[in-house]
Amino acid sequence: MKTLKLRIKDKHIKELNQLSGSVNFVWNYVNALSFEHLKRTGKFFSAYDLSQYTKGSGEYLGLHSQTLQAINETHAKARKQFKKAKLNWRSNRPDAKRKTLGWIPFKKSAIKYLSTRQTGKKVLKSTIQLSLSKGQKLIIDVFDNYNLSLYQINTLEIVQDSRNRWYACITVKDFPKQVSGKGSVGIDLGLKESATTSMGDKLTIKQTQKWANKLAVAQRAKNKKRVKAIHAKIKNTRLDLIHKFTTKLVKANSLIVVGDVKSRSFTTKKNKLAKSTYDAGWFELKRQL
Secondary structure, eight states, X not given: OEEEEEEEOGGGHHHHHHHHHHHHHHHHHHHHHHHHHHHHHSOOOOHHHHHHHHTTTHHHHTOOHHHHHHHHHHHHHHHHHHTOSSOOOOOOOTTOSSOOOOEEEEOGGGEEEEEEEEOSSXXXXXXXXXXXXXXXXXXXXXXXXXXXXXXXXXXXXXEEOTTSOEEEEEEEOOOTTXXXXXEEEEEEEOSSSSEEETTSOEEOOOHHHHTHHHHHXXXXXXXXXXXXXXXXXXHHHHHHHXXXXXXXXXXXXXXXXXXXXXXXXXXXXXXXXHHHHHHHTHHHHHHHO
16 A cells, blocks of 8 residues: 555635534544543543444535544544543634644545546646535546556545645555566665665755755745745655655665664754755655655
């Protein structure tokens, strides 16, 4: 299994904001309910227990029953993972002191892939249908960098970033037509070059350094919107460079060996290499591989 992150077209923002508000309402309800039950009985509600209290509410909130189940399961799992009696409240109101980024989960039975089409020389756009309450459908268009027609969709979560852009995070089965090569390669990790293979290929990132001056100007001007945009540009470019590098390696080799470097030793307060270490993206490189 792997996850594909695809940008959703901005024309869906208004509807997605409304649905995320309904998701937050359910989350806050089960959060309060679970906490009160814990105070009375000393026991936690399971996801199944929570589902008994949210059953049928999707009709009034515009949410599919499977979405309600996914919210309950995520809440129960997060509470157990973080060992908390009550989790943080979720709110997407613009005037909220602590605004939460939008999140709308869908299970496999509520997802239907419709089509993929080419709109430019290299640009693909795909259409996905998502089930809501009472037979209602939400049809979204996404910018498709992976060609969804080649994958089998498992689950889908719609998430929001700090710039109010929405993305479809789709878990799929591995690419069916991709066949790994028979070669092998070793990778050395570094700061000047983030990665250097035994074949001589190099991965150079240094996006933080590239955008440092423009970021400083935006911060001095207190232009929060521009600061967010620059940070997003740095992050997305870093991910893209690593993705292209790792994809090439995986297609050509069946064995990949990565050097063991502990980034913590470079990110201590006494060490001045912290910024370069974060920019090198060693963790993301290993994660994508």
